[in-house]
Amino acid sequence: MLAQRTTMLKGSGTAAARAAAKEAAAAGIQVVDLTAGEIWTDLAPTIRDGAIAAIDKGINRYTDTIGIQELREALARKVTEETGQACGAGEIAVTTGAKQALFNIAMVLLNPGDEVIIPTPYWTTFPAQVQIAGGVPVHVDTRANGFVPRIEDVAAAVTPRSRAIVVNTPNNPTGTVYHAALLRALGELAIEHDLWIIFDECYGDFIHTDIGHHSIVSTIPEVRSRTVIVNAFSKTLALTGWRIGYLAGPEPLVSAVKALQSHTTSNPNVIAQHAALHHLETTEGTFEAGLQRQLAAARNMGLQVLSGLSRIPTPAAMGGFYFYLDIRNLVAPDPCNLVIGDRDVDTLVRELIAKAGVAAVPGTAFGDPFGIRLSYGVPSDVLQDGLVRLVEFLNAWSYGASPRAENEERVLS
Structure with missing residues (x-):
């Protein structure tokens, strides 16, 4: 069985x-x-060069469970620049792709029966990971509003068991980009009901609208202590197979993630870590x-x-x-x-x-x-x-007809 x-x-x-x-x-x-x-x-030349250099140096040992210090510092600088909020290496965990970051978050935040509000359509793994952690996905349909969640619908989904809201912008699968006013309203709702915000911005570099991409932490800084940002290099640098992602959140959460990850995958791939670090240190954005x-x-x-x-x-x-x-x-x-x-x-x-x-x-x-x-x-x-x-x-x-024979x-x- x-x-x-x-x-x-x-x-x-x-x-x-x-x-x-x-x-x-x-x-x-x-x-x-x-x-x-x-x-x-x-492959991005900076990634290739960083990986080859690490191999040539014979780098093949365990690293810190949640990533080498230099990479975490570089990612902290990146998050600081993108959000306008100072972030330190102690608030960063490097993971085996964004999927592991999200799994870690679910496992360290959710108790059995805790509810997580997820706008629909959703990336297929969001509700699955909530359920694995013993939580209950609560779906909020966005179809009637052009795939943009209405704040009143999200508010109506809140119950005494609510623990978190998933905010995924740009959205997978719909491509919807959430405007700053909506992000602020979601942040205010989270504060009012003492909810965590799981902010997935893995597609944030690809924007095709004047709305622009906004981090919820920059839109409403008051939510920083209850927000976990999830990102990866998988989409931004087309590195899906390299499995290198990260999360940024309060230090107590990162410490819990470190303890959990030490019993699952341990550190992410060391060559991928050094390749990502080299890219962050040398890229000009070309x-x-x-x-x-x-x-x-x-x-x-x-x-x-x-x-x-x-x-x-x-x-x-x-x-x-x-x-x-x-x-x-x-x-x-x-x-x-x-x-x-x-x-x-x-x-x-x-x-x-x-x-x-x-x-x-x-x-x-x-x-x-x-x-x-x-x-x-x-x-x-x-x-x-x-x-x-x-x-x-x-x-x-x-x-009502089949395509021509x-x-x-x-x-x-």
Whole structure:
């Protein structure tokens, strides 16, 4: 018999979508994979040089559990610059990616039965980690407000068992960017009800709107003592496979994280740590700027193609590198279109990959039965091909008919 907690766990919806893409490719379908939350690009020279230098020096020993002192100091300077609030190395923990940072936070903050407010759609791991820690996810639907949480809805979700609010901006999967006034209101709510704020800003370097990215700590400094900032190099430097992230929070929390991490992974990969440190010490922002230009160009091209969708609104794609499609008109009951009314987003995504050769992540992975997430971090020619196929398929599907047989033959040939 397995532990009871395993009954609460389901595999990551995004990982399942990637696996489906690989299975389809293995079956002979020419697949355009738009599922992965990563950017296709060369390695940053500063990262490469830092890693090679560390290897050449024979660096291969344990470090401090939560990262080498020099890296924590460099990250503290980074957080200080970004928030306008002085941060020291004692408030930083380096982790094996942002996912471990979030897991650590859940484990050191939550008691059994504690509730965590999570706006929906959400990154699939948020509620899973809350449940692993014995907590209870409380979801607040944002669809009616363009995927931006309304403060009155968040306030209505607060109960005596509430312990924390997850604030993820730019949001994965929707790409929504929270404006400063909302962040301040969320901070005031947290103060009023004595809640922690888990502030995930892993996509903060990729902003495509005049709203800009704001740290909640800079917007309302009074919440600093109850806020944990989570970030990583995975998105900013396209280092998903290197597994290097960090959190910034009050020293007592960081001390608890250190004790926990000493019994799980111990220190993050030492070569990745030195590579990140070298980057922070030597970068002039050239690589980051190039990555931002790459994504901006992909976004503009993608939005132009997606504007050809007949019954689906063009996504705002305010931040990050995802297009999030609202397909309610295709799968919700519609008296004028009964044929497609009994289908769901999972069915649509399965047909999309089988008949159009395009792999996407269904919104059900994010707690939303009416969404599809598409990554535009892939090469531009791959993205254009995939989105053209998707538009053709969805326009046909939206009228209750399957895509033309010759289209299916083209994909399978």
